[in-house]
Amino acid sequence: MSMMEFFAMGGHGPYIWGSYGVMAALMIWEARQVIARKRRALRSGARTHGGRS
Amino acid sequence: MSENRIQWLKFSSPKNFFALVERLLPWFWAAALISAAIGLYIGFFVAPVDYQQGNSYRIMFIHVPAAWMSMFIYLIMAVYAFIALVWRIKMADVMAVSLAPTGAMFTFVALWTGALWGRPTWGTYWVWDARLTSELLLLFLYLGYIALHAAIPDRQRASRAASLLALVGVVNLPIIYFSVKWWNTLHQGASISVSKGASMSSSMLAALLTLSFSCWMYAIAVTLTRAQAETLERERGAMWTNSLATAQATEPEENNLSETNNGAVV
Numbered sequence: 001m002s003m004m005e006f007f008a009m010g011g012h013g014p015y016i017w018g019s020y021g022v023m024a025a026l027m028i029w030e031a032r033q034v035i036a037r038k039r040r041a042l043r044s045g046a047r048t049h050g051g052r053s
Numbered sequence: 054m055s056e057n058r059i060q061w062l063k064f065s066s067p068k069n070f071f072a073l074v075e076r077l078l079p080w081f082w083a084a085a086l087i088s089a090a091i092g093l094y095i096g097f098f099v100a101p102v103d104y105q106q107g108n109s110y111r112i113m114f115i116h117v118p119a120a121w122m123s124m125f126i127y128l129i130m131a132v133y134a135f136i137a138l139v140w141r142i143k144m145a146d147v148m149a150v151s152l153a154p155t156g157a158m159f160t161f162v163a164l165w166t167g168a169l170w171g172r173p174t175w176g177t178y179w180v181w182d183a184r185l186t187s188e189l190l191l192l193f194l195y196l197g198y199i200a201l202h203a204a205i206p207d208r209q210r211a212s213r214a215a216s217l218l219a220l221v222g223v224v225n226l227p228i229i230y231f232s233v234k235w236w237n238t239l240h241q242g243a244s245i246s247v248s249k250g251a252s253m254s255s256s257m258l259a260a261l262l263t264l265s266f267s268c269w270m271y272a273i274a275v276t277l278t279r280a281q282a283e284t285l286e287r288e289r290g291a292m293w294t295n296s297l298a299t300a301q302a303t304e305p306e307e308n309n310l311s312e313t314n315n316g317a318v319v
Contacts, residue, residue, distance in 0.1 A: 006097075009107075009108040012107055012108045015172060016108060016111055016169075019166040019170070022162070027158075027275075030155065030158055030275055031271075031278075034275055034282060037279070038282040042285060042297065
């Protein structure tokens with residue numbers, strides 16, 4: 001099976017890659033977003049309250 | 054600190070929750086990634102072409118897990134909402150709030166992949182049949198919960214109102230699940246059932262179950278990370294976040310983070 005044949009998926013390529021692509025993009029975006037939010041929360045805690053301990 | 058003496062209530066304390074989750078998170082992320090790689094390999098290189106649907110059936114490997122997750126997450130969210138409503142445990146509200154966006158994401162993915170699977174299989178992206186319509190309602194329930202919780206400035210009142218909405222929405226879950234039995238829908242019935250087993254080849258089943266496991270691990274990892282962030286934001290100014298933040302600022306290594314945290318409240 002060639003590369004082209006694999007991506008064509010017997011004519012169903014756009015449906016399959018459209019499904020997997022959107023799901024992967026959303027999951028990666030969500031994961032990055034929550035990790036960034038946690039980092040931000042940790043850092044802003046350091047700025048506001050760093051002197052109190 | 055009373056929460057240290059009552060062992061069985063340990064993880065309802067925000068501080069202990071944060072430390073425990075910090076230790077578990079890498080395992081959930083790793084499990085999600087590894088099982089995703091294995092599942093995708095089986096799904097695309099081992100599972101054969103379907104004799105009726107051709108390759109488009111491979112959408113099932115993510116469509117079904119996403120649809121399962123959309124319902125499971127709602128159920129768990131509703132349980133936490135109930136706990137938050139009745140016993141006013143703040144970590145329960147944190148968990149419910151943290152589950153909602155991930156649940157909404159999976160619901161959207163279930164609808165999106167369903168549309169892209171429906172087009173080559175049924176000849177249409179969308180029909181207003183019972184299964185599809187009740188799943189769309191689920192998306193609106195998630196979005197309604199998120200919006201309502203965010204719209205009320207007072208956190209306790211926001212929690213109560215949104216939790217109530219989440220609980221009322223539970224009615225929708227059996228409707229989604231049994232819709233293909235109760236009504237004559239275009240959507241097919243369950244491919245895996247307790248009584249009849251699975252109606253597909255074993256490699257297809259393996260891909261489906263491995264990717265379902267991956268979605269579970271992902272959902273746990275992403276939800277717990279969000280819950281950590283939510284906890285930090287709510288507990289801002291408390292002693293334990295304070296020292297955690299200082300530890301983070303001076304020594305960014307994770308081991309130091311949890312150690313400093315344990316000694317902080319004395």
